[in-house]
Amino acid sequence: MSVLEAALRSDSALLSIAAAQERAEKLVARAVPGERAPLARLGGRVSAENVLSPTPLPPFDHSAMDGYALGGVGASFEVRGRLAAGDAGARAPLREGEAVRILTGAPMPEGAVAVVMQERVTRAGGRIVLNRPPAPGDNIRRRGEDVAAGDVIVPAGGRLDARHVAILAASGVAEIAVRRRVVVGLVSTGDELVRPGRPLGPGLIHDANRPMLAALLDQPAIEIVDLGVAPDDRPALTRLVSEAAARCDLIVTSGATSVGDEDHLAAAVMAAGGALELQRVALKPGKPVVAGHVGSTVLVGLPGNPFAALVAWLLVGRIALEKLAGMEPHPLRPLAAVAGFSQGGPGGRTEFAPARVIGAADNGLPVVEKLGRGGSARLAPLIAADGLAVIPAGRDEVRRGDAIGFLPFVAAAEL
Ligand SMILES: Nc1nc2c(c(=O)[nH]1)N[C@H]1C(S)=C(S)[C@@H](COP(=O)(O)OP(=O)(O)OC[C@H]3O[C@@H](n4cnc5c(N)ncnc54)[C@H](O)[C@@H]3O)O[C@H]1N2
Numbered sequence: 001m002s003v004l005e006a007a008l009r010s011d012s013a014l015l016s017i018a019a020a021q022e023r024a025e026k027l028v029a030r031a032v033p034g035e036r037a038p039l040a041r042l043g044g045r046v047s048a049e050n051v052l053s054p055t056p057l058p059p060f061d062h063s064a065m066d067g068y069a070l071g072g073v074g075a076s077f078e079v080r081g082r083l084a085a086g087d088a089g090a091r092a093p094l095r096e097g098e099a100v101r102i103l104t105g106a107p108m109p110e111g112a113v114a115v116v117m118q119e120r121v122t123r124a125g126g127r128i129v130l131n132r133p134p135a136p137g138d139n140i141r142r143r144g145e146d147v148a149a150g151d152v153i154v155p156a157g158g159r160l161d162a163r164h165v166a167i168l169a170a171s172g173v174a175e176i177a178v179r180r181r182v183v184v185g186l187v188s189t190g191d192e193l194v195r196p197g198r199p200l201g202p203g204l205i206h207d208a209n210r211p212m213l214a215a216l217l218d219q220p221a222i223e224i225v226d227l228g229v230a231p232d233d234r235p236a237l238t239r240l241v242s243e244a245a246a247r248c249d250l251i252v253t254s255g256a257t258s259v260g261d262e263d264h265l266a267a268a269v270m271a272a273g274g275a276l277e278l279q280r281v282a283l284k285p286g287k288p289v290v291a292g293h294v295g296s297t298v299l300v301g302l303p304g305n306p307f308a309a310l311v312a313w314l315l316v317g318r319i320a321l322e323k324l325a326g327m328e329p330h331p332l333r334p335l336a337a338v339a340g341f342s343q344g345g346p347g348g349r350t351e352f353a354p355a356r357v358i359g360a361a362d363n364g365l366p367v368v369e370k371l372g373r374g375g376s377a378r379l380a381p382l383i384a385a386d387g388l389a390v391i392p393a394g395r396d397e398v399r400r401g402d403a404i405g406f407l408p409f410v411a412a413a414e415l
């Protein structure tokens, strides 16, 4: 038995979640390389460069309102001409006592001190009288007040969404460097697994983990490779892991991580020339999660029980994926919440349990109730849950009203 196998099989001390996250990050030497992508393809991708605005925003001083640009600070003005959005600009500077009819977005004429909204003037023939004079500078949007030319408008390592696309488009940038999609291979292990849609024989169950992970990773920054089910057979699993390492940046397996006779993952990783550098994490459920390398490919081995696989992925696996994707890994941070239940403490592991928000405490924090009776194989409680209650390791007990953590599913869903 190798030292690693011995460590896996002993009841040695557990890695803290923070230590496991640090190791998961260190497993990744570098992010995947970059490529160029147009605006229409940026949603959900990760920027690979600090993008500088080639132009100030707004590019020229313009009116924020429909009204009149005023030359001077008087109470009555002679209206001379009209400026609309898209006009190149006024032919002559405004003089004291003159105003120009101006529409939102039109360039400010030289000499204008403010724009008055049309609702605040009385127009009589060719003149306006101000009901309420504006302060100097009112309703003028200045060139560069939003963005100066050369400002970083999109930082490297950000997950891009509509906000980033808006500022890039406004700056006239049509494409940027993004990380190429991370190729993630998904493998389920176990002789008992049957693809959903096929009938079950005696002793068999449907594979829930691979479809679950595929749904979780169905994101623009990721290309999923479905590697199917590996049997409980060391040579077959070794072959599959070797082949996957040649094609993928990250391999995510489930099952075969624990100490049973058919738990072959650690041995298969070693036989494929790899090594596990993370195992036994203080997670409840999810303790048997492992991670390591096969060549330059990172491998994350999730426990077989589906809820344990989900928790181990969210807390440990996704850290490696974020680093590969070119992001600064950001561990999920539970929100402050209040227990709506009482129970014994989780011992040396941090407990995650399906939970629902049932109200607000006097201090405004959400009160959460646990759903189901626990168990890393149960899925039904997740359906009625809003997220996961988080009970930190080391608590002796949890009493109704105690401070606990809460991880909403919405926060956990995205890379
Ligand atoms: N003696 C010990 N036994 C176990 C320990 C332990 O510390 N000592 N840990 C338990 C914990 S905790 C978990 S979690 C499981 C993890 O086991 P494995 O990762 O080795 O997973 P398997 O044994 O292959 O499967 C466990 C369970 O999950 C079902 N499974 C597996 N894959 C799937 C899938 N793709 N979809 C749905 N269900 C799946 C499998 O049939 C088993 O019922 O080990 C405990 N044992």
Ligand code: MOO
Binding pocket: 283, 284, 285, 286, 287, 288, 303, 305, 308, 375, 376, 377
């Ligand atoms: O911790 Mo296991 O991961 O309970 O089911």
